[in-house]
Amino acid sequence: MSSTAQMEDELALVSVNESNSATYDILLKIMALGDTGVGKSCFLVQYVEGRFMMKYVTTVGVDFFLRKLTYEHSDWEKEVQVQLWDTAGQERYRSLTRAFLRDGMGFLLLFDLTNIESFRHTESWIEEIREKTICEDPDIILVGNKSDMEDKRQVPRSAAISLAEAHNIPYIETSAATGENVQLAVNLLLHRVMQRLKKYMRDIRYNYEEEEINLNQESSSCSLCSKTTTQ
Numbered sequence: 701m702s703s704t705a706q707m708e709d710e711l712a713l714v715s716v717n718e719s720n721s722a723t724y725d726i727l728l729k730i731m732a733l734g735d736t737g738v739g740k741s742c743f744l745v746q747y748v749e750g751r752f753m754m755k756y757v758t759t760v761g762v763d764f765f766l767r768k769l770t771y772e773h774s775d776w777e778k779e780v781q782v783q784l785w786d787t788a789g790q791e792r793y794r795s796l797t798r799a800f801l802r803d804g805m806g807f808l809l810l811f812d813l814t815n816i817e818s819f820r821h822t823e824s825w826i827e828e829i830r831e832k833t834i835c836e837d838p839d840i841i842l843v844g845n846k847s848d849m850e851d852k853r854q855v856p857r858s859a860a861i862s863l864a865e866a867h868n869i870p871y872i873e874t875s876a877a878t879g880e881n882v883q884l885a886v887n888l889l890l891h892r893v894m895q896r897l898k899k900y901m902r903d904i905r906y907n908y909e910e911e912e913i914n915l916n917q918e919s920s921s922c923s924l925c926s927k928t929t930t931q
């Protein structure tokens with residue numbers, strides 16, 4: 701999926717709103733990954749605070765932002781605490797970033813549209829995510845950032861779409877400077893993670909109910925058995 705219209709369609713019945721609730725039902729761990737300087741921190745600050753950080757302050761170690769949201773889709777409404785992890789793209793913090801990958805439920809994999817190297821490295825980031833997370837099929841969104849710098853573009857849209865299709869993940873172009881598509885990218889990721897959790901919770905409930913039925917059947921057959929033996 702690589703058109704914003706398709707993404708908006710997928711989100712047509714979804715509502716994600718700021719919440720004041722003191723408690724939450726679900727804790728989501730979302731991570732921003734990608735090479736140094738691609739705009740991870742700016743992207744997250746734009747998403748959480750709606751402003752652009754012009755000055756470049758490289759992330760040291762990891763940082764995180766919190767957002768409380770109410771997520772609603774068809775008959776399912778949940779209070780969600782979202783932890784947005786901002787990782788350091790610099791090589792020297794790579795082992796720390798890797799250690800954090802394990803618990804991630806959804807990943808915003810950013811590259812810089814004006815830096816072809818950052819795009820070339822996305823493939824190894826995808827492999828790394830799939831290898832290190834405990835989730836079997838983690839949700840990843842490929843994000844081409846700095847779309848406001850069209851005159852300096854080095855990565856053709858078609859190349860990014862091909863890569864995303866090869867890995868079966870959505871592709872979106874954003875600007876942390878203007879805010880273009882930033883909410884859309886995060887909302888799409890949240891929605892996909894929430895749908896996966898919903899299915900997981902249903903499967904657990906289903907298995908639990910199945911187990912209960914089996915137990916009941918076992919106990920009735922047991923009582924029948926004992927009846928037979930006592931007669």
Ligand SMILES: Nc1nc2c(ncn2[C@@H]2O[C@H](COP(=O)(O)OP(=O)(O)OP(=O)(O)O)[C@@H](O)[C@H]2O)c(=O)[nH]1
Pocket residue numbers: 734735736737738739740741742743753754755756757758759760787788789790845846847848849874875876877878
């Ligand atoms: N024009 C433009 N500049 C951006 C955009 N996003 C980030 N920048 C600039 O790019 C530089 C790096 O942004 P950061 O968000 O700090 O990059 P980062 O990925 O967090 O980098 P590390 O913390 O080193 O991994 C800063 O100077 C930002 O102002 C964007 O969408 N458009």
Ligand SMILES: [Mg+2]
Pocket residue numbers: 740741742757758759786787788789
């Ligand atoms: Mg940063």
